[in-house]
Amino acid sequence: MAVFVLDKRKKPLMPCSEKRARLLLERGRARVHRMVPFTIRLVDRLQKDSALQSLRLKLDPGSKGTGMALVREKESVEPTTGEIVRTCTVLMLLELQHRGSAIRDALTQRRSFRRRRRGNVRYRPARFDNRTKPKGWLPPSLQHRVDTVLAWVDRLMRWAPVTALSQELVRFDTQALQNPEISGAEYQQGTLAGYEVREYLLEKWNRTCAYCGAQNVPLTIDHIHPKSKGGSDRVSNLTLACTPCNQKKSNRDVAEFLAGDPKLLAKIKVQSKAPLRDAAAVNSTSWALFGKLKETGLPVEVGTGGRTKWNRHRLSVPKAHCLDAACVGRVDGLQDWQQPVLQIKATGRGSYQRTRLTRHGFPRGYLTRKKRHFGFRTGDMVKAIVTKGNKMGSYLGRIAVRASGNFNMQADSGLVQGIHHRFCKLLQRADGYGYSLTKIALTQGDAGIGRSLTAALSLPGMNAGVSRAIG
Numbered sequence: 001m002a003v004f005v006l007d008k009r010k011k012p013l014m015p016c017s018e019k020r021a022r023l024l025l026e027r028g029r030a031r032v033h034r035m036v037p038f039t040i041r042l043v044d045r046l047q048k049d050s051a052l053q054s055l056r057l058k059l060d061p062g063s064k065g066t067g068m069a070l071v072r073e074k075e076s077v078e079p080t081t082g083e084i085v086r087t088c089t090v091l092m093l094l095e096l097q098h099r100g101s102a103i104r105d106a107l108t109q110r111r112s113f114r115r116r117r118r119g120n121v122r123y124r125p126a127r128f129d130n131r132t133k134p135k136g137w138l139p140p141s142l143q144h145r146v147d148t149v150l151a152w153v154d155r156l157m158r159w160a161p162v163t164a165l166s167q168e169l170v171r172f173d174t175q176a177l178q179n180p181e182i183s184g185a186e187y188q189q190g191t192l193a194g195y196e197v198r199e200y201l202l203e204k205w206n207r208t209c210a211y212c213g214a215q216n217v218p219l220t221i222d223h224i225h226p227k228s229k230g231g232s233d234r235v236s237n238l239t240l241a242c243t244p245c246n247q248k249k250s251n252r253d254v255a256e257f258l259a260g261d262p263k264l265l266a267k268i269k270v271q272s273k274a275p276l277r278d279a280a281a282v283n284s285t286s287w288a289l290f291g292k293l294k295e296t297g298l299p300v301e302v303g304t305g306g307r308t309k310w311n312r313h314r315l316s317v318p319k320a321h322c323l324d325a326a327c328v329g330r331v332d333g334l335q336d337w338q339q340p341v342l343q344i345k346a347t348g349r350g351s352y353q354r355t356r357l358t359r360h361g362f363p364r365g366y367l368t369r370k371k372r373h374f375g376f377r378t379g380d381m382v383k384a385i386v387t388k389g390n391k392m393g394s395y396l397g398r399i400a401v402r403a404s405g406n407f408n409m410q411a412d413s414g415l416v417q418g419i420h421h422r423f424c425k426l427l428q429r430a431d432g433y434g435y436s437l438t439k440i441a442l443t444q445g446d447a448g449i450g451r452s453l454t455a456a457l458s459l460p461g462m463n464a465g466v467s468r469a470i471g
């Protein structure tokens, strides 16, 4: 995993390796600027005196989380074919976990409490119908996705010389599939067009087997009128079937296969003829994000879900959100993707409500008016070396403060309760995110490329800089 490097004026330089960062710190040429993601600041260098390469930040927005990959790009000309080959070297993999559902739950609760408190006022004129939403309004749970992704794009642009962005914008390319039911792309196994058609079909048939309605099973593409009997590869002749159904149907025509179920036959015939509207491919959050990314002034490359999948299969990269991000857009080669992933969990900065409530809305307890206790606040990243008592040992993680001075800590090993503030040393102030390192879940032969945050942060030489950076 790369280490971010800043110059003495805090302008970004090229990220370096962990080993190089360690040497720079040991020789006193750098200070620790930030613990997670690890960032150092050179004391004797200016950005204008150093050579910068161009980095690309790639994004794969999703509903639960957004995958991000910071890559260094190299374009070379293939000597035999004369084609331009774009190779990406992965510098850092990140996964941002959204908290849309937490926001939605909090707002639902607030709404119902207010309704109970204010709703029993009679003789008041109706006022529920006099508000309009501004253009481009998104619900808070979705707006938060756009805002947090943008906040991280902004941060990474501050820490690394990012010169271009890539985003997966749509599931399939509506341009390539222009009127797919009539003309447009035909299905060919393994080609980019094939992957676009596959995504289109998944959307059109709701990710279910057309014959038995099975969901969450591997689906195959089935020719409604079989190919062996002259059926075409056009999208209107394709459907999705689970493997058992596909084998049962074999090369029979759909009318013959579904002779016993005329209702289902009619439904499939109607659905196969109905083209999918453009709207199915896009989603409002992705477009809102795209609009904001363009405002950064950097060139934004957009890719489709079909292309991402095609790249992933072609480059034989396992399925992971951050690796999907690395496969967005034009990629012909991917290097150094076997590295730990920095998980960034959006945690928020606490609640403004000082009363904790039960499920029924009755007070359960009260929070203190001040959020800071003994110089710490909830969300701070802390290193605790407990020297006595039955919790002896060294811990590192995110704390939740208590007015009593005995804090709770979310460490790599799990929740540790009752760590006294006397043993705690601040590593990084709360910034609304929780951090952890995970490894990419490989399908076969787990190579064990991950490691714990504790191990990453206790590299020799790094601790020396910590007190200086924070003190």
Ligand SMILES: [Zn+2]
Binding pocket: 209, 210, 211, 212, 213, 214, 241, 242, 243, 244, 245, 246
């Ligand atoms: Zn089936």
